[in-house]
Amino acid sequence: xxxxxxxxxxxxxxxxxxxxxxxxxxxxxxxxxxxxxxxxxxxxxxxxxxxxxxxxxxxxxxxxxxxxxxxxxxxxxxxxxxxxxxxxxxxxxxxxxxxxxxxxxxxxxxxxxxxxxxxxxxxxxxxxxxxxxxxxxxxxxxxx
Numbered sequence: 001x002x003x004x005x006x007x008x009x010x011x012x013x014x015x016x017x018x019x020x021x022x023x024x025x026x027x028x029x030x031x032x033x034x035x036x037x038x039x040x041x042x043x044x045x046x047x048x049x050x051x052x053x054x055x056x057x058x059x060x061x062x063x064x065x066x067x068x069x070x071x072x073x074x075x076x077x078x079x080x081x082x083x084x085x086x087x088x089x090x091x092x093x094x095x096x097x098x099x100x101x102x103x104x105x106x107x108x109x110x111x112x113x114x115x116x117x118x119x120x121x122x123x124x125x126x127x128x129x130x131x132x133x134x135x136x137x138x139x140x141x142x143x144x
Contacts, residue, residue, distance in 0.1 A: 006030050010037070028118055035087075035109060035122050038079055054079050056107070060128045064103060069094045076109060087111040089119075103128055 005023020007030050015022040024030050041053030054075050062068045073092050080087055091110040104127035112119045 007033070009033070027113075027116055028120055031084075031087075031111075031113060032120055032122050035080070035084060035111070036124070038083055039076065039107070039109070039122070039124060052079075052083060056124065056126055060126065064096070064105065069105070072107065076107075080109075080111075086113060086115060088114050097125060097127075 005025045006027065007024045008021040009024050009029075010033060013022050014020065024033060038052070039054045039056050042055035042058055043053050044050050045055075046052040054072070056072070059068060059072055072094060076092055077090065080090060089110075089112040093106075093108040093110075095106050097104040097106050104125060106123060106125055108121055108123045110119070110121040
């Protein structure tokens with residue numbers, strides 16, 4: 001018996017209970033997943049939508065300065081207003097994660113969705129210290 005859902009959960013993971021893939025069963029989950037994809041997709045990466053995406057990985061080796069953080073903030077606001085205009089009261093917090101990993105930053109995007117009267121946030125840790133492809137998931141981790 002398959003579980004009813006709105007959209008497959010990404011990354012795609014086989015789930016015998018849900019059918020071929022694990023499904024997102026709430027609108028909040030879909031909104032968070034879509035926001036995460038918007039943040040991680042680089043402009044030009046999505047087919048037929050060359051302007052889609054913030055492209056956070058393009059900032060991985062940039063200098064960790066106030067100017068860079070403001071560039072990230074303005075790019076997030078611009079992209080959300082175009083591709084997710086239903087998100088309201090957007091608050092973006094960009095801060096250094098710890099003294100040990102001075103090159104890593106935490107990006108928290110908080111939002112309110114008026115039509116369903118829900119609020120939520122997505123948090124990503126952005127760090128150039130990637131030793132293997134297995135660490136990407138933990139470094140670019142979405143906390144729900």
